[in-house]
Amino acid sequence: MTRSLFDLARKMTPEKVSREFRDFSEAHAYTAARRLMDETFADFPDVDHSFVREFQTAGFSARVFELALFAALREQGKELDRTSPAPDFLTTGDTPVAIEATTTNPPQGEKDDDEDITAAVRRLIPDDMEEAQAEFTMQIGKALRRKLEHRDAQGHAYWEKPHVKGTPFVIAVQSFHSPSALIHTTSTLSTYLYGIRDIPSRDAHGSLVLNSQVVTEHRHKHKTIPSGLFAQPEAEHLAAVIFTNSATVSKFARMGTERGYGPKDVAIARAGLEFDPDPNASVPVPFGYVIGEYGPQDHETFSEGFHVLHNPWTRTPLSDGALEGFTQHRLQPDGRLLTTVRRPDYFLSRTWIFQGEDGGNPVQIARLQVQQYLSGPRGVR
Incomplete structure (x- = not known):
């Protein structure tokens, strides 16, 4: 029997589902994403059978x-050990990795469940960026x-579990x-993990x-919290952190449409x-495109948007090639961060979905939106 994320879980009633799930599952515009x-x-290894209910x-x-992380690992040809529910993913083969996934979440009782699925997009830019970065x-x-x-229950940390021992442990x-x-990037995260901030200047x-x-x-x-998590004693078994700001329903919508x-x-x-790519560039450059108006060789991948920040002080580092499909970040002896880019490397993006109404052509509207974005002042983008 084919499983579906959109068939209500056992003993689940429509009244119990979240507004976020209900809006997404009913929206015509997200047909491609759902498929x-x-x-x-x-093919997802739902070992503890809780995924659908939580979704x-x-x-x-x-x-x-x-789900996007699983798809990215599978895309890179990783085989998974499905015998245990924790950590979330345990890849096998020559370069095994144990990965536990987590998220930051709004405080209980503070989520605006009465808002529709586009609320985050409408309020993408925080009013106070410095305060938002500190909160992040x-x-x-x-x-x-x-x-x-x-x-x-046995007192084991993730890396101490019998089926994980000796395998590099990573948190995604x-x-x-x-x-x-989702506006925050690896720049803010790397400062916290390494305890070092890059200060740009010109000679x-x-x-x-x-x-x-x-x-x-x-x-x-x-x-107040100390900086440089990777150098703290509690992180000695943490091989790396995987970070992304793009593993959302928009990614599935774009790739499904492709x-x-x-x-x-x-x-x-x-x-x-x-x-x-300009070595003298200190700021990113704008981009924009309409989904599908390019060849298959330029199609988006699940691995795009995932970054691996390596811990130079870990006891059990990642093997070379362990997560090679992701962009890699490694601290160098001179204190600078070396980034190996997996093209394309988008810092952040916004996805617009247009539905044809009153005879309007949604593709033409999408093209116009991109043109307006690319021609606008950089500070307004």
């Missing part, structure tokens, strides 16, 4: 992230430490603690110069900021 999700879930209730965004760091730190401190994380949480010839500044702590409101799963009266456009 691709079901295709992916058909349909309070864990919707977290389960979408987990605090929330990410809490999520990572929670996993490092976790012990099972995505932020959902506020409607604008006498106008060339870009990056100097490292040591960061000792992070503050948000009345709370595969021809979407209805004819729906068009999708994507725009944002991407890595500038």
